[in-house]
Amino acid sequence: MRILIIEDDREAAQYLLKALREAGHVPDHAADGDDGWHMASGGGYDVLVVDRMLPKRDGLSIVEALRADHDETPVLILSALGQVDDRVKGLRAGGDDYLAKPYAFTELLARVEALGRRRRPGEAETTLRVGDLVLDRLSHSVTRAGQDVPLQPREFRLLEYLMKHAGQVVTRTMLLENVWDYHFDPQTNVIDVHMSRLRAKVDKGQERSLLHTVRGAGYMIRDPAR
C-alpha cells in the first residue's frame, strides 16, 4: 500500500517509515501541514496517517479540506490528545480512525491495513466466508463445515468484525472500539477471555484452527488452506 505519513517529529516519522517498509508498504513522508496537504491532494495514496498538531497547518484542517474535495482516502489521525472528545472531533472532521500517542507500531500497522483494505468491494456482502466458516449477516447465523455454531449476540459481532478483516491483524483495542464501542482501558485481559470463548465455539474439535493469536499484536482469522 502507498501510505502518506504527515508527521513533524522526524524521529517518529523515520521509525514509522522504516517499519512500514519492512511490513511491505510504500510510505512517503511530509514534515509539515502545507507539504502534507499538497502531497495528499495529489492523490494516489491508499491511506493517510495524519498527526493532529503540525507546523503551518493543523492536521484536522487537512482532513476537512480533503473531504470537502470529495477525496475519500482513508485517514488515520494520530494525536497526543487521547480523550474521548478529541477522538469525536477527529472523527467528525472526516478521520476514519483515531490513535492516541504513544502507540505501539503493531497497533498502527493493524489499523492502517484495516483502513487500506476497507474500500474493497464486498463490504456490504451479506455472507462472510473464511475457509469452511460461514457467517450470514442477515439471519445472524454462523456455520462451520455445515454445522451450526450457536453464538451470543456480542460473540457474533466479534466474529463478524474478525471475518470482515480476515487475513489482517486485529488488535485488542480495535476489537474494544469496534465491537464494544469502548475507548477506555479495561485494565484486565477481558478481550483475551472473550476471544478464547469464541475460539472454543468456532475452532474446538476442528482439524484446522481459523482464529490465531498474533504475538505482541492481537488476533487474526485466516483460512489456513490459502
Place this chain on the structure above:
Amino acid sequence: MVSALGRFLRTTAFRLTLVYLVVFSIVTVFLIGYVTRTTNELLTRQLREAIDQEVAELDEQYQAGGLRRLLTAIDQKSRAPGAGLYLLADFSGNPVVGNIADIPPAILDDAAETAHPIRYARFDGDRKQNHVALVRVLQFDGGFRALVGRDIGERDRFRDLFGRSFRVVMGVMVVLALVTWWFVSRRVLRRIDQVTATSARIVAGDLTDRLPVTGSGDEFDRLALAVNDMLGRIDDLMKGLKEVSDNIAHDLKTPLTRMRNRVDEALGGEPDPARYRSALEATIEESDALIRTFNALLMIARVESGGQPAETATVDLAGIAREVAEFYEPVAEEDGVRIEVDAELAAPVLGSRELIAQALGNLIDNALKYGRVEGRAAVIRVAVARDGASAVATVADNGTGVAEGERERVLSRFVRLEASRSKPGSGLGLSLVAAVMRHHRGSMVLGDAGPGLKVDLHFPAVEGPISNKG
C-alpha cells in the same frame, strides 16, 4: 506632598463625604426655599384677608352712621394695642385721624381692590421709623379716603427665622459630613485595608491566612466569609495537587528507575541476545503500565476540569450497566466469580456512555481484584434502580469490604490499602470513578454490602427519550 493630597482626594471616604455633602446641601436648599416660599404666601394671604375684612367693616360703619361714625371707628381701632394701620384723610390728603405719621400721598389715590405693599413711617415713641405694610384704600364721598393696612414685619421675621435655620442646618451638615468621613475612613476603609493587607500576605504564599470576620454579619463579613471559603477551596486544591505530584513522583519514578536499572544491567556483562530480549520485553511491559497510569491521570484531570464532553446525551444507566456486566462476565467466570445483574428498568440519565461505562468497569474490575475472600463463593452484584430523583447504579462484592474509617481515604488518588499493594493496579481506579461522578453532578457512596464493599453511584435522573448513540 502633592501626591499625598492627591491620594487623600482619591480615597473613597473623601469622595463619599463630598457626594453626601453636595447632595444634602441641594436637598436642604430646596426644602428650606420651598417652606419659606409657601409660608410667605400663606401669611400674605392671611394678611390680605384680614385687611379685606376690616375694609368691609369700616364700609359698614360708614353706611350706618356716615363719616362721623367712620371717624370714631377708625380712631378707636387705631388706638387699640397692637393695632394695624389706619388712616382717614381728607380730599387733599391731610390726615384726619389714624396712626400713620407719614405716607407718600400718591398711595391714597390708588384705588386698587386688593391690598398691596407700601413703605410708610409710623410713630414709635418720638422716632419715625420706616416700615413696610400691606394696605388697601377705601374711597368715600367728599374725597375722604380711609387706608387700612397691616405691617408685614411679622412675615419678614419668619423669613429671617428660616434663613437662620438654613445656616444652622448647613453647619450641622458639614459636621455630619465630617463624622461620615471619619466613620467611613476609620471603620469601613480600615476593613478594606485589612482585606488588602491579608490578600497581599496570601499572594506572598501564606495560603493558611484568612480574612478577619467580626461576626457582625454585615456585607464585609459576608464578603470575608465568601473569600475565606474560596481560599479554603484553593488551599484544598493546592494540597491535592501537592499530594498528587508527590504520588506521581513516587509511583512513576519507581517504575522508571526500575526500567532504567534493568536496561543498564542488560547492557553490562557479556553480550547475550536472550538477556537483551527479556530486558526489552520487560521494558515494554513496564512502559505500557506507565502509559496506562498517565492516561488514567490525564483522564481524571480532564474529567475534573469540567466542561461537557462532546458526547453527552441522555443515556440509559441500566443498559450501560448490563453491557458492562456482560463485558466483564467472561473474566469473572474464568476467576470463578459470578456476576448478578439486576438492571431491568430503563434509568435515563444525562451523561457520557463512555465515562459511565468506564466508571462501572473500574468498579467491577476492583471487585474482581480485591473483592474475594478465601472459602466463599464470590459474587458481584450489579444493580440499577430509581431512587426518588436519582438513578443509582450499585456494584457490590462479598469480599472483605472496606472499614468505615478507610472509605474516605480510598477515594484519594494513588491510595491503595495495604492488603492490595501486592496486586496490580495504579490506585487510580476509584478516584477516576469519583471524578466521573463529580462530572455528572452525582455522588459516590461507599457502603457495607454485609459482607463486602458496596459502591453506590447516584446520578441525577432525567426524563425523556434515550438517545440511540450516547
